[in-house]
Amino acid sequence: MSEAIRLQTPLQERDLTALQIGDAVLISGIIYTARDAAHKRLVELLKTGQDLPFDLRGQIVYYVGPTPERPGQVIGSAGPTTSGRMDSYTPLLLEAGMKGIIGKGQRRPVVIESLVKNKAVYFAATGGAGVLLAQTVKASRIVAYEELGAEAIRELVVEDFPAIVAIDTQGHDLYQEGVKRYRQEEPTR
Amino acid sequence: MREIDASGVTAAVRRLCIDANNLLEEDVMAKLEEAIPKEESPVGREILEQILNNDRMAARLGMPMCQDTGVAVVFVELGQDVHVIGGDFIEAINEGVRQGYRDGFLRKSLVTDPVIERKNTKDNTPAIIHTQIVPGESIQITLAPKGGGSENMSEVRMMQPSDGIEGITDFVVDRVRRSGGNPCPPVIVGVGIGGNFEQSALLSKKALLRPLGSLNPDPIWNPVEVELLDRINRLGIGPMGLGGRTTALAVHILAQPCHIASMPIAVNLQCHAARHKTAVI
Numbered sequence: 001m002s003e004a005i006r007l008q009t010p011l012q013e014r015d016l017t018a019l020q021i022g023d024a025v026l027i028s029g030i031i032y033t034a035r036d037a038a039h040k041r042l043v044e045l046l047k048t049g050q051d052l053p054f055d056l057r058g059q060i061v062y063y064v065g066p067t068p069e070r071p072g073q074v075i076g077s078a079g080p081t082t083s084g085r086m087d088s089y090t091p092l093l094l095e096a097g098m099k100g101i102i103g104k105g106q107r108r109p110v111v112i113e114s115l116v117k118n119k120a121v122y123f124a125a126t127g128g129a130g131v132l133l134a135q136t137v138k139a140s141r142i143v144a145y146e147e148l149g150a151e152a153i154r155e156l157v158v159e160d161f162p163a164i165v166a167i168d169t170q171g172h173d174l175y176q177e178g179v180k181r182y183r184q185e186e187p188t189r
Numbered sequence: 190m191r192e193i194d195a196s197g198v199t200a201a202v203r204r205l206c207i208d209a210n211n212l213l214e215e216d217v218m219a220k221l222e223e224a225i226p227k228e229e230s231p232v233g234r235e236i237l238e239q240i241l242n243n244d245r246m247a248a249r250l251g252m253p254m255c256q257d258t259g260v261a262v263v264f265v266e267l268g269q270d271v272h273v274i275g276g277d278f279i280e281a282i283n284e285g286v287r288q289g290y291r292d293g294f295l296r297k298s299l300v301t302d303p304v305i306e307r308k309n310t311k312d313n314t315p316a317i318i319h320t321q322i323v324p325g326e327s328i329q330i331t332l333a334p335k336g337g338g339s340e341n342m343s344e345v346r347m348m349q350p351s352d353g354i355e356g357i358t359d360f361v362v363d364r365v366r367r368s369g370g371n372p373c374p375p376v377i378v379g380v381g382i383g384g385n386f387e388q389s390a391l392l393s394k395k396a397l398l399r400p401l402g403s404l405n406p407d408p409i410w411n412p413v414e415v416e417l418l419d420r421i422n423r424l425g426i427g428p429m430g431l432g433g434r435t436t437a438l439a440v441h442i443l444a445q446p447c448h449i450a451s452m453p454i455a456v457n458l459q460c461h462a463a464r465h466k467t468a469v470i
Contacts, residue, residue: 022232022431037307067256067296076294077247077256082338082371104429105338105371126236127338127373127429128462130256132243149309150256150296162239164232164431174232175370178432182230183425 004162010058011099016121019165021174025123026160031060031102033154035081038145039089046092053144053153057097060123063104065150067130075140075156077130080104083122087111094118102163106175116171123163124174136161191268191326193470195276198328201468202285205332206261207293209466210253213244216401217463220438224375233433237375240428240461255462258295259334261286261316262394268325279318282330287312298337319391331398333465339372345390345455357382357454358413362420364456365437370430373460377401378421378440381455383447393457396443398465410442438463 002024007015009029019025032054034042045052063083067076083103090101091114099120104127107115115122125133139157146152166174221241228234247254263282273281290297290313299314300307344364348356361380368376381392405411417440427433438461447453 024232024235065256065296065298067253067258068294070294076296077253077258079256081257082341084371104373106369106430124370124429124431126239126243127370128255128460129239129243131246131250131252131254132239134252135246149311150298164235166431174431178230178232178427179369179425179430180432181425182233182427182432182434184423186420186423 009060011060013119016099016119017169019121019168021165021168021172021177023165025163025165027060027123027163028159028161029157031062031156031158031161032143033062033064033156035063035065035151036085037148037151038153039086041145043089043092046096052096054155056093058099060100060102061093061098062102062156066134067150075134075137078134078137079130080125080127083107090114094120106173107167112167112171112173115167116169119169121165121169122167124166125161125163133161190270190272192272192274193328194274195278195281197470198273198278198281198330199285199288201330201470202263202282202332203289203292205330205466205468206286206289206295206334209332209334209464210258210293210295211251212248212466213254213462213464217438217461218244220401221375221461224435224438228428228433228435230427230431230433232431233428233435236428236431237435253293253295255336256296257298257336257338258290259336260299261313262333262335263316263318264331264333264395264398265318265320266323266329267320268327269322270326271328282318283314283316286314286316328470329467330470331465331467333398336460336462339376339458339460342368342372343393343455343457345386345453347386348452348454350450350452352452354413358417358420360454361417361440361456362424365421365426365458366424368458369426372458373462374426374430375428375435375438375461377459377463378417378437379457379459380440380442381457382442382444382453384445384453385447385451386453388445389453389455390457392443392445393455396441397457397459397463399441401439405442407444410444414440414442
């Protein structure tokens, strides 16, 4: 694989438009966690014109519900969850200024269109690599919805969090392109 | 007749929850290692390396390999000459899950009711418990934590007998194709055929427990497993669905007799964190 590109949050437009599908990146800075239940609440706030519990502009949202940390640990295992469940919420968050998403798995066309329109990028992290990814998390604090437990919104400070550009600002989709590249015809039966 | 105290069942289940989530079995590690030199996609190779590193770190640090520590699926083979004393057997298993998920710092991922409230039960119970009465005077417990990502990509279909083996194999390949990266490939494909509606689903889950690299005990299914693995790995899905050759590590089929009118089939997908541990009391 080619040398990884270092990214710092909040993300700058020129950094994002330079990224192409298949690029390896190492993300550093603040990122926010949110999965199913938190998304539902964030979108309700946006739909009723209320402020979000954190400033989303230029930021990355990471779809993760970590395991509880042991005493002395920053965070427990913290790998990505399936992104598709957030598809119906994602365009509204992109309209509100979100510039990056970390998750796993393919997105529906409505998300890809919104990523292009808002010049944002979808990064794939390795599902099931919860321990490896947790090592890049240097600080963690809950910023909203503590009662949701693993689904609370956390502000994470990450250092060199490894991910791959899965959908770029031009709308290229590695979930489609990658599969096309490696698909082989079946032997005739 | 042998008496076994319920507290022994709880202690065993507690340990199994923690070990299953932290320590990946050697057969899965070996298959992941084998896959790396064969993977043509550089992104795919990088992902496989990350997975192996992660699983080794999990064992070393005593952390769960994946944050989705799953629903606790418990397969019990209860010897018919065992008398469980000192408590309710099913409650003893659930208490073991409660203690294991608490003491192992595992994620509690169950909600009270599936639709209306969806409030976390906060202790990862109730477990899904499958009990079989067998000869003997011991209790064998296998604990298989199952994550949501791969379980969500699973399916049962009531096929017609005339659909034949082509219908079966096309359904399995298509189920994997439609799942793409969602079930965290490379996956293990559990296929249950026959029985009836609910039995086919149970067979597909049980099929996942067979050690990787072992032959099917019923030799008529070996060539079908080989053909399916080849077809699945031609799909191009690859590690995490980002393209590549390693889409599945294995296909396991478990079949049993069924009604003359029926041909039920179930596919249960298992992510690469193929976790299960067994204890005998």
